[in-house]
Amino acid sequence: xxxxxxxxxxxxxxxxxxxxxxLLPITSAFIYRDDTLAxxxxxxxxxxxxxxxxxxxxxxxxxxxxxxxxFLLVTLSWTLMAAIATLPLLLVYDNMSFTDAFFETVSGLTxxxxxxxxxxxxxxxxxxxxxxQLNWMGGMGIIVLAVAILPLLGVGGMQLYKAETPGPLKDxxxxxxxxxxxxxxxxxxxxxxxxxxxxxxMAGLNWLDSICHAFAAMGLGGxxxxxxxxxxxxxxxxxxxxxxxxxxxxxxxxxxxxAWRGKSLRAYWYDKECLTLLVVIIGSCFGVAFYLHWNGVxxxxxxxxxHVSFNLVSLATDCGxxxxxxxxxxxxxxxxxxxxxxxxxSSGSTGGGIKMIRTIILAxxxxxxxxxxxxxxxxxxxxxxxxxxxNEIAFSVLGFIFLYFVTVxxxxxxxxxxxLDFTSSFSAVIACINNAGPGLNVVGxxxxxxxxxxxxxxxxxxxxxxxxxxxxxxxxxxxxxxxxK
Numbered sequence: 001x002x003x004x005x006x007x008x009x010x011x012x013x014x015x016x017x018x019x020x021x022x023l024l025p026i027t028s029a030f031i032y033r034d035d036t037l038a039x040x041x042x043x044x045x046x047x048x049x050x051x052x053x054x055x056x057x058x059x060x061x062x063x064x065x066x067x068x069x070x071f072l073l074v075t076l077s078w079t080l081m082a083a084i085a086t087l088p089l090l091l092v093y094d095n096m097s098f099t100d101a102f103f104e105t106v107s108g109l110t111x112x113x114x115x116x117x118x119x120x121x122x123x124x125x126x127x128x129x130x131x132x133q134l135n136w137m138g139g140m141g142i143i144v145l146a147v148a149i150l151p152l153l154g155v156g157g158m159q160l161y162k163a164e165t166p167g168p169l170k171d172x173x174x175x176x177x178x179x180x181x182x183x184x185x186x187x188x189x190x191x192x193x194x195x196x197x198x199x200x201x202m203a204g205l206n207w208l209d210s211i212c213h214a215f216a217a218m219g220l221g222g223x224x225x226x227x228x229x230x231x232x233x234x235x236x237x238x239x240x241x242x243x244x245x246x247x248x249x250x251x252x253x254x255x256x257x258x259a260w261r262g263k264s265l266r267a268y269w270y271d272k273e274c275l276t277l278l279v280v281i282i283g284s285c286f287g288v289a290f291y292l293h294w295n296g297v298x299x300x301x302x303x304x305x306x307h308v309s310f311n312l313v314s315l316a317t318d319c320g321x322x323x324x325x326x327x328x329x330x331x332x333x334x335x336x337x338x339x340x341x342x343x344x345x346s347s348g349s350t351g352g353g354i355k356m357i358r359t360i361i362l363a364x365x366x367x368x369x370x371x372x373x374x375x376x377x378x379x380x381x382x383x384x385x386x387x388x389x390x391n392e393i394a395f396s397v398l399g400f401i402f403l404y405f406v407t408v409x410x411x412x413x414x415x416x417x418x419x420l421d422f423t424s425s426f427s428a429v430i431a432c433i434n435n436a437g438p439g440l441n442v443v444g445x446x447x448x449x450x451x452x453x454x455x456x457x458x459x460x461x462x463x464x465x466x467x468x469x470x471x472x473x474x475x476x477x478x479x480x481x482x483x484x485k
Contacts, residue, residue, distance in 0.1 A: 004072070005058050005061035006058075006061050006062060006063050006069065007069050007072050007073045007076065008054055008057075008058045008061075008076075009054075009055060009058040009059060009061055009062045010062075010073060011054060011073060011076055011077055011080065012050075012051045012052065012053070012054030012055030012056075012057075012058065013051065013055050014051070014073075014077055014081075015047060015050055015051030015054060015077075015080065015081070015084065016047075016048055016051030016052055016055060017051070018047055018051070018081050018084065019044050019045075019047035019048035019051060021133065021137060022040050022041075022043055022044035022047070022088075022130075023044075024129060024130075024133055025040050025088070025126040025127075025129050025130040025133065026040045026041060026044065026126075028125055028126040028129045028208075029124070029125075029126040032124070032125040032126065034124035034125055034126055034127075035124070036088065036092055036124045036126045036127060037126075039087075039088050039091035039092050040088055040126060040130075042087070042091065043084075043087035043088045043091065046084070046087060047084045047087070050084065068476075068482060071472075071473045071474075071476050071477060071482075072477060074469060074473050075465075075469060075473060075474050075477060078106075078109060078110070078465060078468070078469065079465070081109065082102060082105040082106045082108075082109050083102060083105075085105040085108070085109065085130075085134060086098060086101035086102050086104070086105050088126075088127065088130055089101040089104060089105070089127070092124065092127060097454070099454045099457050099458065100116045100450075100457065102461060103116055103449065103457050103458075103460065103461050104116055104117060104131070105134060106461050106464050106465060107223075107461075107464060108131050108132075108134030108135050108138060108221065108223065109134050109137065109138035109468075110138055110352075110435050110464045110465060110467065110468035111135055111138045111139055111219045111220050111221040111222075111318075111350060111352070111435050111468070112221070112222070112320070112352075112431070112432060112435040112436065112437055112464045112467075112468075113135070113216065113221045113222025113223050113319065113320030113321075113435075113436070113437035113438075114320070114431060114432065114437050114438065114443070114448065114449050114460070114464070115223065115448050115449065115450075116448060116449050116450040116452075116457070117131075117448070117450070118227060118448070118450060119227065120224065120225055120226055120227050121225070121226050121227055121232070123225070125208055128208075128212055128225045129208070129211070129212060131212075131223050132211070132212040132213075132215040132216050132221070132223050132225075133215060134221075134223075135215050135216045135219035135221025135222075135223050136193065136215035136216075136218060136219045136221070137219075138219055138221065138468070139189065139218055139219030139220065139221065139249070139350035140185060140186060140189045140219075140253070140350060144182045144185065144186070184257050185253050185254070185257065188253055188256045188257045188260060189218065189253060192218060192245070192248060192249075192256070193214055193215065193218045195245075196214035196217055196218060196241070196245040197210045197211055197214040198210075199241045199244075199245070200213055200214055200238060200241055200242075203235060203237035203238045203240075203241050204233070204235050204237060204238060205233065205235075205238060208225070209225055209233075212224075212225050213225070213230070213238075213242065213321075214245070216319070216321070217242050217245045217246050217249060217319060217321075218245060218249050218350065219249070219350050220246065220249050220250065220317055220318050220319040220320075220345070220349070220350045220351050220352075220435070221319070221320070221437075222314070222319045222320025222321050222436075222437040222438075224321065229321050229322045229323065229445070230242065230310070230321045230322065230323045231322060231323040231324055234323075236306060239306070239309075239310040239323060242310070242314075242321060243309060243310055243313050246313055246314060246317045246319045246321075247277075247278070247281070247313060247317065249317065249319070249349060249350050249351070250277060250316075250317035250318070250344065250345045250346060250349050250350075250351045251268075251271070251273075251274050251277065251346050251349055252271060252273060252274065252346040252347060252348035252349055253348055253349065253350075254348050255267050255268060255271045255274055255346075255348075270385065270386075271346075271385075272357075272360060272384050272385040273346040273347065273355075273356045273357050273360070274346060276356055276360060277344055277345075277346055277356050280316075280340070280343075280344060280356075281312070281313060281316050281317075281340065281344060284312055284316070284336065284340060285305065285308055285309045285312050285313070286305070288308045288312055288333050288336060288337075289301060289304040289305040289308040289309070290304075291330070291332065291333060292304045292308060292329060292330070292333060295330050297329055297330070307323060307324050307326075308333070310323050311323060311324060311326050311337070311445075312337050312340070315337040315338065315340065315341050315436055315437075315438075316337060316340035316341055316344040317341075317344060317345055317351050318341050318344075318345050318351040318352045318353055318434050318435050318436040318437075319351075319436075319437070320431075320436055320437020320438055321437075322438060322445035322446075324445075325444065325445055325446040326445055327440050327441065327444035327445055327446060334440055338427060338430050338431070338436075338439075338440070341353055341430065341431070341434045341436040342354050342430065342434055343355070343356060343358075343359040344356060351435070352433070352434045352435030352436065352467050352468060353433075353434035353435075353436070353467075354400075354401065354404060357384070358397045358400065358401065360384055361382065361384065361389055361393070361394055361397045362397055362398070362401060364382050364383070364384070364389075365382060365394050365397070365398070368380050368382055382394055399472075400470070400471065400472065403471045403472070403475060404433070404471060407429075407433060407463070407466055407471060408426075408429055408430065408433060411429045411432075411433070411459055411462075411463050412425050412426050412429045414459050415428060415429065415456055415459055415460075418453065418455050418456050418459070419453075420442065420452070420456055421441060421442070423440055423441045424439065424440065424441040424442040424443055426439075427439030427440035427441065427443060427444075428442075428443045428449070428452075428456075428460055429460075429463055431443065432460045432463040432464045432467060433463050433464075433466060433467035434467060435464060435467050435468055
């Protein structure tokens with residue numbers, strides 16, 4: 001309890017802060033008069049009241065957070081905020097269960113983009129805006145936002161920042177203070193989001209659709225205001241804009257900040273992850289387009305390139321938009337896209353999965369082991385670009401990869417055991433742990449997760465949380481060492 005109460009104290013203040021996020025959908029409900037105003041105001045007040053009660057009830061336990069407190073706070077906050085975020089859905093939709101509502105909000109905050117909702121074309125605008133706002137907030141992390149805005153955590157904020165931000169290289173500082181670092185990242189994130197909104201509107205979307213899809217693109221969340229996703233618009237200009245901003249969102253936001261601060265694109269050239277990401281994704285677009293054209297799926301290569309580029313970039317960056325039912329393509333294409341969703345996104349981006357930096361480190365470590373077999377005494381440091389990667393980071397990458405695949409196998413077996421076919425089970429787990437959105441077959445791009453049983457839905461929900469918090473942050477809570485003084 002010595003660890004729990006101080007964490008609950010900060011959690012109460014975070015929850016009270018989270019209540020402010022209802023202001024945007026409340027404004028939308030007032031403008032569109034979609035009969036949800038009272039529901040969102042009620043949800044906001046309940047969130048504020050719950051946060052204040054939790055804060056006041058534990059205020060005598062307040063202290064600066066310790067390193068392990070950050071992991072507990074991150075896991076509890078993502079879970080509790082997702083639970084609180086279900087209130088508007090439960091109040092607006094009488095027939096929606098808590099299981100489905102929690103899945104939807106977890107999918108939003110973890111930027112997965114998988115959905116159990118139908119008839120989105122006719123959903124209240126404020127509900128669609130709320131779902132997409134969850135995508136946007138989850139993108140950079142509601143915790144990092146709180147660190148940037150509120151002086152809640154003191155020096156201990158660094159521990160929380162390291163627990164929340166994705167990727168293995170979390171000690172690189174852009175600024176001297178953690179709050180300044182978080183603010184810098186959020187300024188870049190918000191600025192690119194505004195640019196995306198304007199570009200989507202210029203491409204032909206109304207302002208609501210522009211805001212919603214910009215939120216989803218920058219958070220790599222993949223929610224849409226249409227059941228047919230981006231395919232409902234059938235606008236090549238919209239698809240092109242989203243491709244550009246999905247790629248930007250899949251890059252390290254520290255690189256964006258350094259490029260902006262230095263007023264130069266050289267930061268991207270020196271970012272090994274960024275270059276590898278672009279080469280792999282762009283090369284895959286041309287290659288898969290040729291494969292589909294060669295197999296007669298599309299009679300025109302440029303048509304194939306258009307559809308492949310959008311859907312491959314969307315899935316590879318872990319966004320989850322869809323413009324066509326790629327589940328009907330020859331099996332190699334969607335499976336390759338799912339594979340790319342595991343490795344493509346950069347650390348420090350809003351994407352999920354293993355991350356490109358871990359893939360690079362793993363490949364270089366494998367090569368180093370091969371060299372060591374031939375030359376046992378050779379000194380061969382592991383380098384990424386001009387930087388030497390410490391051995392402890394390489395070991396942590398190996399540990400992460402092991403837990404990643406154990407999670408994929410374990411969750412897939414649970415879904416298969418529950419009666420779901422293997423293709424749907426495996427692709428659902430890959431999509432959820434990578435926070436990528438649609439899978440294949442039953443959970444493919446032409447359908448959604450609504451057909452799953454409650455047990456299957458909870459398996460996918462837990463998998464999304466594991467993926468967004470990069471497994472370690474959650475799994476460490478179940479180790480005896482974490483709770484020992």
